[in-house]
Amino acid sequence: MSDAAQQVEQDPEVVVLYCQHGICEQAKASAWSQNAEGVSVRAVMMPCSSKIEVPYILKILESGAYAVEIVACPEKSCKLLTGSLRAEKRVEYVRDLLKRIGYCPERVGISRRLAQKPDELIGIARSRADAVRPLGANPMRI
Amino acid sequence: MIFAEWKPFDELIEKLKPYKQVLLVGCATCVAECAAGGEKEVETLAPLLRMALKKQGRDIEIVTATLEKQCEWEFVEALAEKAAAVDAVMSIACGIGVQALAERFDPKPVYPGVNTSALTIREEAGLWSARCAACGDCVLGETFGYCPIARCAKSLLNGPCGGTRKNGKCEVNEDVDCIWNLIVERAYERGQIESLAVVRGTKDWSNSRHGGPKRVIREDLRQ
Numbered sequence: 590m591s592d593a594a595q596q597v598e599q600d601p602e603v604v605v606l607y608c609q610h611g612i613c614e615q616a617k618a619s620a621w622s623q624n625a626e627g628v629s630v631r632a633v634m635m636p637c638s639s640k641i642e643v644p645y646i647l648k649i650l651e652s653g654a655y656a657v658e659i660v661a662c663p664e665k666s667c668k669l670l671t672g673s674l675r676a677e678k679r680v681e682y683v684r685d686l687l688k689r690i691g692y693c694p695e696r697v698g699i700s701r702r703l704a705q706k707p708d709e710l711i712g713i714a715r716s717r718a719d720a721v722r723p724l725g726a727n728p729m730r731i
Numbered sequence: 732m733i734f735a736e737w738k739p740f741d742e743l744i745e746k747l748k749p750y751k752q753v754l755l756v757g758c759a760t761c762v763a764e765c766a767a768g769g770e771k772e773v774e775t776l777a778p779l780l781r782m783a784l785k786k787q788g789r790d791i792e793i794v795t796a797t798l799e800k801q802c803e804w805e806f807v808e809a810l811a812e813k814a815a816a817v818d819a820v821m822s823i824a825c826g827i828g829v830q831a832l833a834e835r836f837d838p839k840p841v842y843p844g845v846n847t848s849a850l851t852i853r854e855e856a857g858l859w860s861a862r863c864a865a866c867g868d869c870v871l872g873e874t875f876g877y878c879p880i881a882r883c884a885k886s887l888l889n890g891p892c893g894g895t896r897k898n899g900k901c902e903v904n905e906d907v908d909c910i911w912n913l914i915v916e917r918a919y920e921r922g923q924i925e926s927l928a929v930v931r932g933t934k935d936w937s938n939s940r941h942g943g944p945k946r947v948i949r950e951d952l953r954q
Binding site for chain 1: 740771774775778779781782783785786
């Protein structure tokens, strides 16, 4: 059954897991939440995007989040060299798993950015929310 | 290591549907090494199953545990309390672990969550290949350390078959080395090519699965 048949949430929550280098120095915080226009953002800073394991992403979705966005460093900018590449492969793997259980893989995405301001991270979250809005709410919420 | 892979989700979900509480159990040994049944895989599969079941309108509680070894009774015993509290158990250990749980916790239904398929080596991250077929009559001493039973598509004892590709790969799978090509190359390197001229006779399969269920007794180790 497609997620499109599910009820659309009013204020979708997007969880952003970002590499510590994905946000500007002045705005560094381990975790923060913000309600912005059309999206509720819950952001968690990671030491590196490669530390984002598959179960983390799935448990966030299981808990009812609308979508998960990973913000990793651009290729060749990763301080752990291949960390962001690992994150990208894991995202692909999770998306494939979601497809196999009948979930829309677009609920998980990855962006490659450096030194973002919080507003820019919110913009990334909003883009992810917009991309999955037609799918409706996470079926775990219904 | 013993190699296993998750069963298809449809099959897993079908098995769990009748229950209210299920225990998903991993094993931190072989199946963890092949990324199918360790703690990380338990914590990956559990949310996936919950999500898939919820999507089908079924609220099934899935609790998790990972044993150090599911093939040793001492470790299995640690699961007694959790197993008693659920309607069914799904194990993502190899077939040995599944049977150990089924025997210890009888009559609790115990289902396999993986298909156990080979004895492998991890060649590199994310790549495993079969190295042993547990045939019970090892010929590695005659084949320069390459197993023709597990690694030849036809399990030939007197190879190669004639279907070797020009690049030394197997005619059945172009990504796989023709093991007899490697055996011949190593024999040449060691100056022992003549040893391969000896025709190996019919293999004795009686010490493998073909000889019936295996049972080994070592009196010196028994109590």
